[in-house]
Amino acid sequence: xxxxxxxxxxxxxxxxxxxxxxxxxxxxxxxxxxxxxxxxxxxxxxxxxxxxxxxxxxxxxxxxxxxxxxxxxxxxxxxxxxxxxxxxxxxxxxxxxxxxxxxxxxxxxxxxxxxxxxxxxxxxxxxxxxxxxxxxxxxxxxxxxxxxxxxxxxxxxxxxxxxxxxxxxxxxxxxxxxxxxxxxxxxxxxxxxxxxxxxxxxxxxxxxxxxxxxxxxxxxxxxxxxxxxxxxxxxxxxxxxxxxxxxxxxxxxxxxxxxxxxxxxx
Amino acid sequence: xxxxxxxxxxxxxxxxxxxxxxxxxxxxxxxxxxxxxxxxxxxxxxxxxxxxxxxxxxxxxxxxxxxxxxxxxxxxxxxxxxxxxxxxxxxxxxxxxxxxxxxxxxxxxxxxxxxxxxxxxxxxxxxxxxxxxxxxxxxxxxxxxxxxxxxxxxxxxxxxxxxxxxxxxxxxxxxxxxxxxxxxxxxxxxxxxxxxxxxxxxxxxxxxxxxxxxxxxxxxxxxxxxxxxxxxxxxxxxxxxxxxxxxxxxxxxxxxxxxxxxxxxx
Ligand SMILES: Nc1ncnc2c1ncn2[C@@H]1O[C@H](COP(=O)(O)OP(=O)(O)O)[C@@H](O)[C@H]1O
Ligand SMILES: [Mg+2]
Numbered sequence: 001x002x003x004x005x006x007x008x009x010x011x012x013x014x015x016x017x018x019x020x021x022x023x024x025x026x027x028x029x030x031x032x033x034x035x036x037x038x039x040x041x042x043x044x045x046x047x048x049x050x051x052x053x054x055x056x057x058x059x060x061x062x063x064x065x066x067x068x069x070x071x072x073x074x075x076x077x078x079x080x081x082x083x084x085x086x087x088x089x090x091x092x093x094x095x096x097x098x099x100x101x102x103x104x105x106x107x108x109x110x111x112x113x114x115x116x117x118x119x120x121x122x123x124x125x126x127x128x129x130x131x132x133x134x135x136x137x138x139x140x141x142x143x144x145x146x147x148x149x150x151x152x153x154x155x156x157x158x159x160x161x162x163x164x165x166x167x168x169x170x171x172x173x174x175x176x177x178x179x180x181x182x183x184x185x186x187x188x189x190x191x192x193x194x195x196x197x198x199x200x201x202x203x204x205x206x207x208x209x210x211x212x213x214x215x216x217x218x219x220x221x222x223x224x225x226x227x228x229x230x231x232x233x234x235x236x237x238x239x240x241x242x243x244x245x246x247x248x249x250x251x252x253x254x255x256x257x258x259x260x261x262x263x264x265x266x
Numbered sequence: 267x268x269x270x271x272x273x274x275x276x277x278x279x280x281x282x283x284x285x286x287x288x289x290x291x292x293x294x295x296x297x298x299x300x301x302x303x304x305x306x307x308x309x310x311x312x313x314x315x316x317x318x319x320x321x322x323x324x325x326x327x328x329x330x331x332x333x334x335x336x337x338x339x340x341x342x343x344x345x346x347x348x349x350x351x352x353x354x355x356x357x358x359x360x361x362x363x364x365x366x367x368x369x370x371x372x373x374x375x376x377x378x379x380x381x382x383x384x385x386x387x388x389x390x391x392x393x394x395x396x397x398x399x400x401x402x403x404x405x406x407x408x409x410x411x412x413x414x415x416x417x418x419x420x421x422x423x424x425x426x427x428x429x430x431x432x433x434x435x436x437x438x439x440x441x442x443x444x445x446x447x448x449x450x451x452x453x454x455x456x457x458x459x460x461x462x463x464x465x466x467x468x469x470x471x472x473x474x475x476x477x478x479x480x481x482x483x484x485x486x487x488x489x490x491x492x493x494x495x496x497x498x499x500x501x502x503x504x505x506x507x508x509x510x511x512x513x514x515x516x517x518x519x520x521x522x523x524x525x526x527x528x529x530x531x532x
Contacts, residue, residue, distance in 0.1 A: 066437045083438065090434040094452040094529045103448060106439050133529040149438070 017079065019044050019157050019189040020065065024074035026213075027060055034060045036213030038074070042157070047183060047190040049200035052210035053245060058193040061210070062159045065191065080156020087162040089146035091134035097121065097145050098130040104149040120148040123185070124178060140171035144178065151186055158188045165196065176202060180225060197241050201234045202227050209244045217244040317499035325499035326506070334488065339507065341484040342473060345401065346511075349408025350469045356409065357416030357465070358458070364417075365424030366450070378417055386410045387475050394480070404476040411472040415464035423457025424450055456527055463519045470512045 020042035027035040034057040042048050052058045063069040064076050066084050083104060091100045101117035108116070121130050124144040134142060143163060150158055160179075164172045180203065183190055194200055200207045201221065209217035219237060227234060242248075299319050305311040306318030317325070329335035364374040386407065393403035427450055435445045477486020485504050492500035 068433055068437055084434070086430070086434065088430065090430055092431060092435075092448060092452070094455070095448065103435070103440065104438050135529065135531070153438075 016044055018042055019046075019079050020191065021077045021079075022061075022065075022075070025061070025064065025071050025076055026073040027057070027064060027069070027071050033213055035064075035071075038210075038214040040208070040215060042189045042191060044079075044156070044189055045187050047192065047203060047205045049204035049207045050191060050193045050210060051195065051197065051200055051207060051241060051245065052193075054195065056210045057213060058210055059161055062161050062191065062193060065157070066159055078157050081153050082157045082159060083150040083153055083155040084159045084161065085143070085146045085150040085163045087165055089134075089142040091137075091142055091145055091149070093134050095134075096131055097126065097134060097137070100134065100145060101149045101152055104152040106153065116152055117148070120152045121145065123151075123182060124148045138171075139167055140175065143167060143175060147178070147182065151182055151188070154186060155188050158183075158186075158190045160190065160192045162193050162195065164199065165194065172199075177226075179203065197238055197245070198229055200241070201237055202229065207237075207241060209241065211244070217241075314496045314498065317497075317502065321499040322502045322506070325497070326503040329488070329500060329503060335503075335507070338483065338485045338488045338504075339511070342477065342486070343511065345404050345476070345484065346408060346469050346473050348401075349405045349472070350412050350466070352405060353409035353412025353465065353469075354416055354462075357413035357461075358420050360413075361417045361420035361424065362446075365421050365454070366446070375421070378414070382414050382418070386414075386472070390476065390479065399480040404473070407476045408469050408472045411468040412465040415468060416458070416461040419461025419464070420454055420458045423454030423461075426457060427453035456530070459519065459523050459526065462522075463516065466515045466519060467512070470508065470515070474508060 018041040020040065022038060022040040025035050025038040025040075026033070038061070040061075050058050050061070060069070062084070064071055065078060066082055091097070092103070095103070098114060098117045098121060101120055102113040105113045105116060118127070118130050121127055124147055126141060126144050126148065129137060129141060129145070134145070137145065143166075147163070150160075164175050167175060176199065179190075179192075192200070192203065203225075204221060207217075207219045207221065208215050209219075211217075217240075219241065221234075221237065223231070223233060229235075302311070302316075303319050306313070306316070306321075311318075313321075326335075329338075360374050360378065363370040364378070365371070389410065390403065390407055393406050397403040397406055431449050431453065432445060435449050440448060474486060477484050478490060481487040481490070485507055489501050489504035492498075492504065
């Protein structure tokens with residue numbers, strides 16, 4: 001289980017071109033420079049967590065990668081199909097759940113798309129909800145449907161913008177599990193925006209911290225999954241990340257900043 | 267005609283021991299009918315001013331059996347249908363143009379807002395000059411009355427569609443026409459249906475006015491012809507038919523609303 005859930009990228013030769021290649025990206029709104037000379041690579045099949053304070057430009061970066069916005073300078077190249085799941089699931093309330101998922105597919109006959117949508121709903125454990133209206137779903141179920149819609153097109157890159165932050169703690173744990181499962185199965189690169197340090201530590205191959213418009217910190221986590229938060233290596237990394245995010249609590253200060261954590265800073 | 271159309275009536279649960287509300291509400295209309303009948307029978311209310319309820323019923327049966335009523339209904343309903351269809355195409359069409367683009371809004375909305383303040387009945391003399399005295403000016407007047415409530419509500423509905431849904435649709439690669447089909451139009455539908463109900467009220471009202479002038483067929487003709495000969499029973503019978511037709515279309519829209527907006531309640 002643990003090995004199967006590990007990052008496929010680790011097995012690939014380093015010559016494989018990245019799924020995402022961002023160079024010198026800049027985006028400003030009026031006088032506010034949100035992204036400034038940002039570089040970022042995401043390897044095929046890599047799960048990258050993007051941490052940053054509120055307003056640090058995480059969503060802006062995702063919108064650029066999704067093609068919903070254009071940069072003022074620089075390039076953001078994505079290899080393959082990109083799809084998105086947002087913090088609010090954004091299911092169209094006037095389309096049934098299966099139809100919503102099928103909207104993520106742009107090819108194939110209506111029948112094929114419907115079948116594929118139902119298959120994906122099965123994968124996220126929502127087989128029975130295929131024909132209901134989205135309004136009847138719970139928050140967690142809606143987010144599962146949203147994930148199914150994002151995966152149905154077999155994207156090369158899955159962009160997740162704080163997809164779990166509105167869920168209750170128990171549902172969030174289930175969703176972490178689900179994400180790791182579908183990720184292992186579909187082998188997409190994932191860029192997961194979150195402001196939950198623990199979420200990043202539990203899930204990601206690499207955690208990057210966005211600050212002042214560019215990548216301020218990058219931390220590789222070559223740890224097997226499933227991970228436990230009390231794992232001493234994670235505890236050390238948490239301290240580093242909280243420090244990078246400018247959080248100075250008694251909790252963060254008490255956590256030992258070990259040599260392992262320092263090494264991981266690249 | 268009411269200016270606000272309630273979308274759904276909440277029904278209060280009947281408390282046990284309370285006298286049945288429906289019967290209580292029927293008492294005063296029935297009493298009014300009885301007083302009316304009494305006034306007619308005793309000669310207080312002369313027949314040439316207003317016939318008795320029983321004679322109204324009699325006229326209704328008479329008009330039905332000699333086929334004049336059905337003919338009149340056919341003519342009048344056709345007028346409303348044609349006028350409504352024209353007005354709906356124009357109103358909804360312009361709303362889509364104005365709702366979807368800033369240019370469209372600038373070109374369409376300003377004149378529409380100006381024209382909206384014109385009392386459309388006041389245009390009847392002009393319409394007779396332009397379109398003659400046959401069916402055309404009646405169609406035009408009804409169409410004009412119908413177009414505005416549909417325009418205003420559909421425009422508001424389109425503008426009220428949550429941009430997050432449009433963003434999501436774009437992120438999944440839905441093109442312009444698909445976004446219109448899956449997001450904009452269904453999202454605007456609740457508001458459009460409010461406009462539909464208002465506009466049908468306007469359509470019947472406009473029909474009544476338009477049928478007063480230069481008609482040789484239809485319910486309006488029936489009424490004015492009867493009035494000319496002092497047959498007040500037939501006059502009231504014609505008015506009754508108008509209101510029944512109005513109620514029928516309102517009921518149809520309610521059914522349509524319940525079907526089309528099922529997604530709201532699940
Ligand atoms: N369309 C926009 N117009 C103006 N300012 C924007 C727009 N989108 C984002 N911003 C600004 O850019 C900054 C970063 O926003 P965002 O990327 O949403 O942050 P995050 O997702 O990290 O919380 C914020 O200050 C926000 O106000
Ligand atoms: Mg954000």
